[in-house]
Amino acid sequence: MKQIYLDHASTTPVRPEVVGAMLPYFTEQFGNPSSIYPLGQDASDAVADARAVLAGIIGAAPREVYFTSGGTESDNWAIKGFARANASKGRHIVTSAIEHHAVLHTCEALEKEGFEVTYVPVDEHGLVRPEDFAAAMRPDTILASIMFANNEIGTIEPVAELAAIAHEHGVVFHTDAVQAFAHEPIDVKAMGIDMLSASSHKIYGPKGVGLLYIRKGVKVQNFIDGGQQERGRRGSTENVPGIVGFAKAAELAQADMGPERDRQRELRDHAIRRILDEIPSAKLNGSWESRLANNVNFSFEFIEGEGMLLQLAARGICVSSGSACTSGSLDPSHVLLAIGLPHEIAHGSLRMTLGRDTTREDVDFAIDSLKTTLANLRMMSPLYEDFQQGKVASVIEQLKADGFPYAN
Known part of the structure; x- marks a missing residue:
């Protein structure tokens, strides 16, 4: 198969x-x-070369880039490290309601230490409204963390505008760029980003390695003590093969970012149009315009996401429902709830994210299989039978009537 x-x-x-x-x-x-002998220095040179490559991709200085075990560690280090190092200046943090759990759970952990966190709401597209972000600022706010692009619905946030607002209030700005790094153009200086998290395995690199950009002058506590690695900021012998692979993957992604992004965007829009045209009771989640080129996220009425994933998997199609890191959970996605979807719709969500090797034939086969899968599941749904008989109303039709975008 x-x-x-x-x-x-x-x-x-x-x-x-x-x-x-x-x-x-x-x-x-x-x-x-x-090590000081040549074998060790060769490895040291390789790490230095990789650091320079990765720094260049985001417009940073090499000394501002620190290697970590991945995006989750980078988020933890940025938020906990900065909050604890600057607690004497204030104990208030601003983030959004749709952040990755690496940010949300980190903020919750800091709340147990006495910090206060404001979770800014988003609109129906998943966008943080600048006015809401500005209203969340307080005299004791020290840090804001807003993701560059959402991992579930693909919405790209107005990061530069939000960073400018943070700086107007004297607040340091961090972004979780795990989904955007080397997929979207990023210039940390031009965008006003003070700290940035990225991960290798999202860009065809190895798992277990990431980076944290910390702008020069930003005070952050060490996250791992135990050695002088990473200029004394993060102990532990460097993952040299992983770091080299990360840099190579980023270099390759940067080289063909524009054409590949355009190709995936065309496939994405083809998939979205087919689903909206051919599958009833479907709703596109997130912004169509301000969206990662490879992201397709829909909610379907009268089905459960788990059954949909299992049937698609039986046809050889690998997709997810909700966040990739919590797909084993039966709880509805916090992102979909945050954009205003009711539980019964959020439960029936599907995320397809395209890649370098994805073809139009792959997309069409997946959508044809999805149509068959949804028809099978709805045939077994008593609620769908009631809907066909006019006994219950369509939630998606009501959302459409209420002004929610991209619903069929």
């Missing part, structure tokens, strides 16, 4: 060129970068 992988927001396969770049650092160039 052919497998069609449409879950690239969850993780990506490692590109052959990346594997090739990494292999020597598992074998003949295995040295510890902290």
